Amino acid sequence: MQIRPPFTVALALVASLAASAVHAKGPATTNEAATARYFAQLVDGKAPQQAALTLFFAQMPKGGDLHHHYSGALYAEQYVDFLDKQGLCVNKVTYRIETDKNVIEAERALPAAQRNCLSSAELYADDQTYREVLQRWSSKDFDNHGAIQPPPDRQFFQTFGFFGPVSNANFAEGLQTLKQRAVLENVSYIETMFKLAPFKGDKQFDAAAWQVAGDDAAFDALLRRQQQALEQDAAFNGSVKDYVTKIESAAAGIDDAEFTMRYQAYVLRLLGPSQVFSSMVAGFKAVAQSPLIVGVNIVGQESQMVSMRDYALHMKMFRFLKRQYPDVKVALHAGELALGDVPPEGLKFHIDQAVNIALADRIGHGIDLAHEKNALALLQKMKAAKVPVEINLTSNSFINGIRDDNHPVTLYRKFGVPFVISTDDAGVTRHDLSHEYVLFASRYRPDYAEVKRLSYASIAYAFLPAAQRARLTLQLDQRFARFEAAIVALSSSTTPPGRPAARLR
Template sequence: MNNKNLNLGWMVVAALGMSACGDETKPNPEPNPAAPTREDVVRDHMESLRGDSAALGAFLLAMPKGADLHSHTSGAITTEKLIEWGAEDGACVNTTTYVASNPCAAGTTPLADAWADRAFYDAVLGAWSMQNHTGSLLEAHQHFFDAFGKYGAVQTDARNDDSYADILSRAGNHHQVYVELMQGFGASTGGRIAEGLFTASDNWDAATLLAKREQLIALPDFQASIDRQAASIAATLKGARELLKCGTAQADPGCDVEVRLLSSANRTAERANVFGQWVHAYELAQRVPEVVGVNLVSPEENEKSLAYYDDEMFALGTLDDFNDNTVGRKTVHISLHAGELIPAVLKAQDQQHLRFHIRNAVEKAHAERIGHGVDVLGETAGDGAADLLRDMHDLDVMVEICLTSNRVLLGASGAQHPLAAYLENKVPVALATDDSGILRGDITQEYIAAATDQKLDYKTLKQMARASLEHAFVEGGSLWAKRDDFTTTVEACAQEKLGEVATSASCKTYLTSHKRAALQWKLETQLATFENQFVK
């Protein structure tokens, strides 16, 4: 497997646990082991709050949380904002289906009427989100995915600036420093064009796929789409910062949140279409600095997704190999939704898909991160779940844990959720929001769920916050000398005290040259400030 973290200067650590950095680094000064550390004090304080949900929530709201690595732009906007924008833009809603339209379709009701009609407002809110949904698990699952189509006419390209500003503002207010957003970014154009290049007699092998890639990227319509998307992303990021008033005395907390983007393919299309979407994603990443990776979205149980799953994993691995082995091409990272399945959403003849999706995402598609990974303990491919967990640990594959989403849409919570198994097997994990708008949540809610439903303590939550930046696809080397070992910094910063201002020339230079390390230093500073308030 090709682990792109090697490109950032890390080495995968062997099972014996030997440091990849040898004698070039040394541990940062350790406190007196006889005395409780600052972290111990904060851990104990958090434990004292477990009987007071409001106090625990306030504590976790204030806690610095690093990054959100699994967030869909289309599902992250608060539903109240969508209603507000739709009303302002003159959109209407069918009061039977609650599908929005703009221009207004015949027989629909102006969304602006919701301001004077609370029942109408609440009905739209419920149709476009999981607010007060009381149906069965399968009904909730369907309601969730249907919501995207209902408000699609409201979340237009004209609102891209507003969307990013809304997401970044909430991230900043919940004490995060980095987010990665998943979005199509015109990938459907690449998919549509690619379908016309394949015939039924074409082989699905590396040579054929790479030949089709060459044909696809040479087409003017394909290149025009890349041009449009590059310009649109630049304008959106600039516009969002203007809305947040960045660089002014009234700057929103979202101004301090770094953003990177993942171009996502829609898995409900034909395999040739999905391949074309990924080609588009890889080429867009070469043009746009903020596009750092690819993903695969939409229901994993979709019949086309199931039928072409292995073919698509092979295709992505082929594109990844080509990209990595071609001189001059920017590294493109891979995170994949996999294992977001339960028996109830699969037909009887499709139950075998519970046994191999995560393994094939890792082995065939070279996934560096897995989104959800809920069915991991039922995987039997290879040597089974225990072997898969060992492989994920050894290969340093992170899992993006979406507790609210998994509870609401898959019925996985408490002991039925595999988070404990990932932690026990030392598979890197980080908490994420998935679709916080539709799910009526935020990153703090995920930390609360981790503390209450999963019974995690402060030290574990802190490690997860650190891991979120360690496994982010942001450019640059890590602050930490050894992957996922948050005790020893790189040599350039070894003489510094974490949580304080860097003073040495070597550390300042390193932080300036490595965006990841700079974000990690920022998180450590925030954590120190947060923890110090509990130390008497």
């Protein structure tokens, strides 16, 4: 059964007529059943057929990628290319980007053999330094190189500090790369966390926020006064307008008949309360100002001291703004924690507060579920309210060591909580959406109907108007019809190793 978004009457009629036309003679149904039997062969037995699953999912339409960070999605190699575009260089000792123009000019005046700061071309010519850069700027070779290295979570989050000076520019080119890569692996929609929403600090607000944090009425009153001050701040409102303009400019030329991209404003949870709240206000205002910006998120390592200290504060800020902007969608990183990342009591409430206080429409990661104090009621609430979880298998394995039967996707499946498969930061951890489906299939042995539902779910739970979700769903119907016909042709002429040939018709 495919997951469908709400249709308007007209769009429902169009979809129904199209489906009737496809199924009138039965080939689509036959091909779907044959594809299901072929897929069952790939996941059956003692070990799944990894190469065959990779081939299968590379071809399969995957709908959308709903948990996607722009800066972490680009591969480090492209960030190296961006150096020369911005006239920057990389220090061959620290592997960091030099942005001081005086230092760069002084380096360029030196003979090539004496330079410590390398351009893109010079970096490519210095293979040892180039390889080190890729290892510092991503997880490349993390599992197979013998150099002294930081713990995985530190390695992951430190990468953003290395490539930050170039990830904050060249947006149009970066988005085009992500689009082309998505099209090549049959992904029709991306919802990316694109740019940090602008913010403004206020030390008086910070002090007051911590003082009244336990009194909801007093805290809401404080937020209301601060919001009113921001609304009257011409410079702040100008920064929001500029923010929207930059996103709309970068997005020009991305959408076409086969591919759609939308953008989430995000807030950094590592900042002070006034900066976080003002950034939230900017994010909600940006969504209200542009149809291309479809939601607000909060990012940053959840186990950091500031993230843990202010977590409840941030959830109450979201609640305050969500009540004022009920149509603005919110997807929150919540529960991206494993046993040992923080003291045990820190694992007890993050997803619960994101759902029940911040009123999140989607949850990102959600891996501390089994430790949550209110876990059973939370599962029931998420199922009933259709609050999906964005599952990021590679990321959770690399950063938090959560994988296989220890991953709570097993619980979400068991209790009927909706979820989608997504990438998180595919450039940093060097994978793609097809690989995430391969991991899901090889670890949890779903049937074809389930993986197909997941593809449709990634459109059903997208932060898009109903008409746009209906269009993408109809497009997905057509893509699956072609895919299943191609799989039947492929599987009719091949037999998985050690398996008897399946009767497909």
